[in-house]
Every structure is written in structure tokens, then in C-alpha cells.
Amino acid sequence: MLLDLMIKRRSVRKYSDRKIEAEKLELLKKAALLAPTSKNKQGWEFIFIENKDSLEKLSKVKSAGGTMVKDAALAVAIAVKSSDNDVWIEDGSIAASYILLMAEELGLGACWVQIRNRNNDEAGISAAQLTSELLSIPQDMEVLCLISIGYSAQEAKPTNSDNLKYNKIHCEKW
Ligand SMILES: Cc1cc2nc3c(=O)[nH]c(=O)nc-3n(C[C@H](O)[C@H](O)[C@H](O)COP(=O)(O)O)c2cc1C
Numbered sequence: 001m002l003l004d005l006m007i008k009r010r011s012v013r014k015y016s017d018r019k020i021e022a023e024k025l026e027l028l029k030k031a032a033l034l035a036p037t038s039k040n041k042q043g044w045e046f047i048f049i050e051n052k053d054s055l056e057k058l059s060k061v062k063s064a065g066g067t068m069v070k071d072a073a074l075a076v077a078i079a080v081k082s083s084d085n086d087v088w089i090e091d092g093s094i095a096a097s098y099i100l101l102m103a104e105e106l107g108l109g110a111c112w113v114q115i116r117n118r119n120n121d122e123a124g125i126s127a128a129q130l131t132s133e134l135l136s137i138p139q140d141m142e143v144l145c146l147i148s149i150g151y152s153a154q155e156a157k158p159t160n161s162d163n164l165k166y167n168k169i170h171c172e173k174w
Helices: 002-008 022-033 052-058 067-071 088-105 127-135
Strands: 044-049 074-081 109-114 141-150
Touching: 002 088, 022 044, 022 074, 022 088, 044 052, 044 088, 052 067, 052 074, 052 127, 067 109, 067 141, 074 088, 074 127, 088 109, 088 141, 127 141
Parallel strands: none
Antiparallel strands: 044 074, 074 141, 109 141
16 A cells, blocks of 8 residues: 555665666656656656766765765656746656655665755855756756665664644644
8 A cells, every 4th residue: 555655665875785676777767757747747857877976976966965875776866947837846846756655665765865955065056056067967957856766774664653743734724
């Protein structure tokens, strides 16, 4: 059941050296492309990166929160064309969520690595600009995030659904 998968999915930031099988890579691609978009624009692009040197460089595009990318077997960069799409962030975010859930379904660990609105303080430039340069992403595309993926090398406890914040749910009115 999808809910079981959602309960099990946690951010995984430690990965083993094991490569991701080609069939699993295909399923991750399929999941990304199945994500719904506003007006069915499908303005996103997904860059699948397995090259170790690129992963190492990507792990440094922002000052904090992305170091695990260097040990991942795969990073997926999500970039979306924003000029004709006022909801590009939503479109990209849904695709990211699909990838995260698919990774879980495939027995992989994954984590969202925020790029939009993040900086590399040392270089004094945005993480998005550095990512675009590294991956040759065209200038009219906005980089939203990376998803780091690999076989998990950590224990990630499922969410305890007894602790869900039901006070966040309102019926009829706030
Ligand atoms: C929009 C967004 C941005 C995030 N950015 C990062 C990040 O840059 N680095 C990181 O390690 N985790 C990042 N995360 C993962 C969150 O920290 C994580 O999902 C949250 O703490 C809940 O934990 P869980 O995913 O294990 O349930 C991000 C998650 C979201 C939804």
C-alpha cells in the first residue's frame, strides 16, 4: 500500500558503494516523467548523474546540506523552465516527490538536496548557478534541487504514525 511506503520513506544521507541497477534507473526515470504538471506543460528536465567526479563537485555547490551527494550512486538534478510557467516550483517539487517515493519502492535511500535559493558562500555565487555550470544546464532553466540516491548505509526508522500532527488538519473551517 502506498501509505506503507510513505511511512517507511525517510531521508537517507549515507550510502554504500553499490551501484544502482539499470532496471532501477529506468524506473526512476519513468517515475519522474509520470509526475503531473500544471497545464500538462512538462517543463522539467532531469539530469541523471553517476559520474563520481561530477557527484563530488555537486556535493560542494552549496555551503551546507549537500555533502552526502559525493557518496551517492546517483544524483538527479531537477531543472524547470520558469519563463512561461508561474508554478515551475510546484511542477518540479511534485516530480521530486515522485522520485523520492520511487526510490523507496526500489529499496534505495534518497534525500532532497535544496539548490534553489541556496548559496555557495565561499565562491559568493548561487548553488543554482554553480550547478548549471557543472551540468551545462541552459540559462533559461531554473535548478530546483538534486535528489541524492543510493543503497542505504544507515538505519532510517520509519515515521511513527502515532505521532502525526492531526492538529494540522482542519475540517470545514480552520
Ligand atoms: C524542500 C526540501 C528541501 C530539503 N533540503 C535538504 C537539504 O538541502 N539537505 C538535506 O540533507 N536534507 C534536505 N531535505 C530533507 C529534509 O531535511 C527532511 O525531509 C526532513 O527533515 C524530514 O525528514 P524525513 O525526510 O526523514 O522524513 C529537504 C527536504 C525538502 C522537502
